[in-house]
Amino acid sequence: MPLPKAELHLHIEGTLEPELAFELAARNGVTLPYADTDELRKAYDFEDLQSFLNLYYELMAVLRTEQDFADLANAYLARAAAQGVRHAEIFFDPQAHLARGVSMGTVVEGLWRALGSSEENHGISTRLILCFLRDESAESALRTLDAARPYLDRITGVGLDSAEVGHPPVKFREVYEAAAALGLRRVAHAGEEGPPAYITEALDALGVERVDHGLRCMEDPALVERLVRERIPLTLCPLSNVRLRTVDTLADHPLPAMLDAGLVCTVNSDDPAYFGGYAGDNFAAVHHTLGLTEDRLRELARNSFLASFLEDDEERRAR
Numbered sequence: 001m002p003l004p005k006a007e008l009h010l011h012i013e014g015t016l017e018p019e020l021a022f023e024l025a026a027r028n029g030v031t032l033p034y035a036d037t038d039e040l041r042k043a044y045d046f047e048d049l050q051s052f053l054n055l056y057y058e059l060m061a062v063l064r065t066e067q068d069f070a071d072l073a074n075a076y077l078a079r080a081a082a083q084g085v086r087h088a089e090i091f092f093d094p095q096a097h098l099a100r101g102v103s104m105g106t107v108v109e110g111l112w113r114a115l116g117s118s119e120e121n122h123g124i125s126t127r128l129i130l131c132f133l134r135d136e137s138a139e140s141a142l143r144t145l146d147a148a149r150p151y152l153d154r155i156t157g158v159g160l161d162s163a164e165v166g167h168p169p170v171k172f173r174e175v176y177e178a179a180a181a182l183g184l185r186r187v188a189h190a191g192e193e194g195p196p197a198y199i200t201e202a203l204d205a206l207g208v209e210r211v212d213h214g215l216r217c218m219e220d221p222a223l224v225e226r227l228v229r230e231r232i233p234l235t236l237c238p239l240s241n242v243r244l245r246t247v248d249t250l251a252d253h254p255l256p257a258m259l260d261a262g263l264v265c266t267v268n269s270d271d272p273a274y275f276g277g278y279a280g281d282n283f284a285a286v287h288h289t290l291g292l293t294e295d296r297l298r299e300l301a302r303n304s305f306l307a308s309f310l311e312d313d314e315e316r317r318a319r
């Protein structure tokens with residue numbers, strides 16, 4: 001029995017496995033610039049975040065209908081369930097779809113076809129988090145938030161993702177104020193490739209409750225102290241960090257030092273189809289390669305539920 005856990009950092013578009021990508025391409029008459037799944041997998045050799053994002057956005061071309069998004073989410077939920085995931089807070093990138101002529105309704109209603117019956121079908125409770133692309137303008141983010149208004153009963157929070165360096169959190173201050181006024185929870189990617197100052201800014205300018213990645217906080221002891229004192233959870237993604245070369249090898253990952261420092265760490269999969277593993281695979285990797293004890297793994301799993309947006313009673317049932 002895998003350890004029950006909550007996944008708090010998961011981009012649904014990053015769960016698109018090569019087999020499903022080709023199936024959806026055929027169904028929608030989309031031609032991919034790869035001969036087959038083997039050739040596509042050969043493109044999964046990334047140099048940094050941007051080189052990954054290029055492929056991530058390219059493959060989204062196969063996602064066109066509500067059923068495509070439902071199939072994508074159901075495939076993820078089945079895999080996650082097999083790895084002990086009991087609760088998933090799922091990011092989606094509407095701007096990447098709106099730009100291709102796929103509407104907010106198609107994306108949200110499609111995902112909901114899977115999420116609405118996820119507890120019955122997969123034993124996983126879910127939340128949806130709408131992410132803004134930080135390499136697009138703040139105006140575009142505001143328009144996107146506006147387009148989401150009819151679907152706010154299905155959306156728990158907002159996040160900030162895509163190319164980090166050069167796109168500081170403060171650019172989205174107004175957008176996050178508007179999101180908070182709508183009752184949405186707030187998270188943001190910060191300190192993945194970007195400097196520790198972006199983590200501070202995400203807390204102070206955006207009011208985030210959780211930091212996605214946050215890895216580079218380790219370069220600033222005063223920031224670590226603050227994150228510990230304020231019990232700000234970090235959603236770490238160890239296999240992602242290796243594949244995007246944020247760390248040299250998994251053995252160099254600062255997770256053990258972060259736990260020793262008292263940070264509220266969680267372990268997540270980010271874009272599992274691209275980075276070599278789902279939530280349980282990330283837990284197994286940090287267990288075997290970083291030598292984390294069973295107690296540490298249980299601490300990570302407990303943190304995942306505590307850091308989630310589940311209500312207390314739901315949280316007790318989930319773990």
Ligand code: ES4
Nearest residue numbers: 011161162189240270271
């Ligand atoms: C992402 Cl790993 C990562 N970082 C930033 N934005 C993203 N979108 C999808 N995966």
Ligand code: ZN
Nearest residue numbers: 009161189270
């Ligand atoms: Zn991410």
